[in-house]
Amino acid sequence: MNKQLILKKRPVGLPDADTWELQSNEIPELKEGEVLIEQHFISLDPAMRGWINEGKSYIEPVQVNDVMRAGAVGKVVKVNNHPKFKVGDFLSNYGGVQQYAVSNGTNCHIVDPNLAPLPMYIGTLGMPGMTAYFGILEVGKIKEGETVLVSGAAGAVGSIVGQIAKIKGCRVIGIAGGEKKCKYITEELGFDGAIDYRNEEINTALKRECPKGIDVYFDNVGGDILDAALGRLRMHARIVVCGAISQYNNKIAVKGPSNYLSLLVNRATMQGMVVFDYAENYGKAAAQMGKWIAEGKLKSKEDVYEGIENFHDTFLRLFSGDKMGKLVLKISEN
Secondary structure, three states: OEEEEEEOOOOOOOOOHHHEEEEEEOOOOOOOOEEEEEEEEEEOOOHHHHHOOOOOOOOOOOOOOOEOOOOEEEEEEEEEOOOOOOOOOEEEEOOOOEOEEEEOOOOOEEEOOOOOOHHHHHOOOOHHHHHHHHHHHHHOOOOOOOEEEEEOOOEHHHHHHHHHHHHOOOEEEEEEOOHHHHHHHHHHOOOOEEEEOOOOOHHHHHHHHOOOOEEEEEEOOOHHHHHHHHOOEEEEEEEEEOOOOOOOOOOOOOOOOOOOHHHHHOOOEEEEOOHHHHHHHHHHHHHHHHHHHHOOOOOOOEEEEEOHHHHHHHHOHHHHOOOOEEEEEEOOOO
C-alpha cells in the first residue's frame, strides 16, 4: 500500500488540516517504460501554496483529489523495461507527497548519494539552488562591487542567493526574521549585514545597511518589504521577483507596491523569474555549485522533519518562519 497526501479542497488563507487527506491506496502495476520510486525525502517550498490555488499561473494547479505535487528524491525499486533507469538508481523527481511514485522518467534525474546527502538534491542542488543561481546571475545580472539586498535571506533560496552574490564580489545585505536568523546569515554565511524585519523599522534599517542605495534586490516576500526596497533603488537597479510569501495566504487582494514610480525615476527594471525556464542548464549550475560547496565557498543547510503524517504542521513552518534553510520532509529510511 502507498500512503498518499490528497488535496481535498482549495484553501482560503492559511491552509488548515482539512485541506489535505492522508490515504492508503494500492500501488498500480507498472506499464511499459515506467519505474517505481520509493520516496525518501519530500521538498517543502512556498511555491506549493500557489499550486493549490485555482487560476492561471506558470504551472497547472494541483487538482482536487490528486496527490499533492512536490519535488522529491528517492530510489528506484521496480522497473518495467525503462531505457534509462534501473533498480537501485536514486532519482530527483516530482513524484509528489507519497511513499511511492510511478513515473515514465519525465523530469527525473539520477543523483549520487555518495557525492552529496540526498536532501541536498532537493535543496541547494535542486530547485531552490537552481532558482537562486539563475535568479541572481541571469536575471539580477550582478556585478562585482554592487550592493545586493535579499529578503527571506535565511531561507532555501535567499541563503544561496546571498552566498553566490558574495562569491561574485558583491556587498550583500539580508532581511530575515529574528536575531537567530540574522546571526546565521552574517556569522555563518558571510553576509555583510542583516535587517531583522520583526524587530526593526524596515526603512530606517535599509538606510543604515544600504546608505548608498540598492543595485539588486532579490525579492522572496513582496508586500511592505518590497515597497521599502523600491524606495532605496540606485540608478539602473534590478529587482528580481522570485516570490511573495507575505501575500500567499491573503484573504484579500494581493498588496502591490505603491513605490513603483521609483522604477521610472531610477531607470530600474523589475523582472519575474520561474526556475523551469532554465531547465536545460540545470546541469551546468549544479556542477558549478557543487564545486563551490567542495571549495567551502557555499554552505548548504537542510531542516529535516519526519513522517508523511506530519506534512501539514511541517508545511506551515514555511509561513511561520519556524525553520532554517531548506525545509525537507523525510518519508522513508530504506
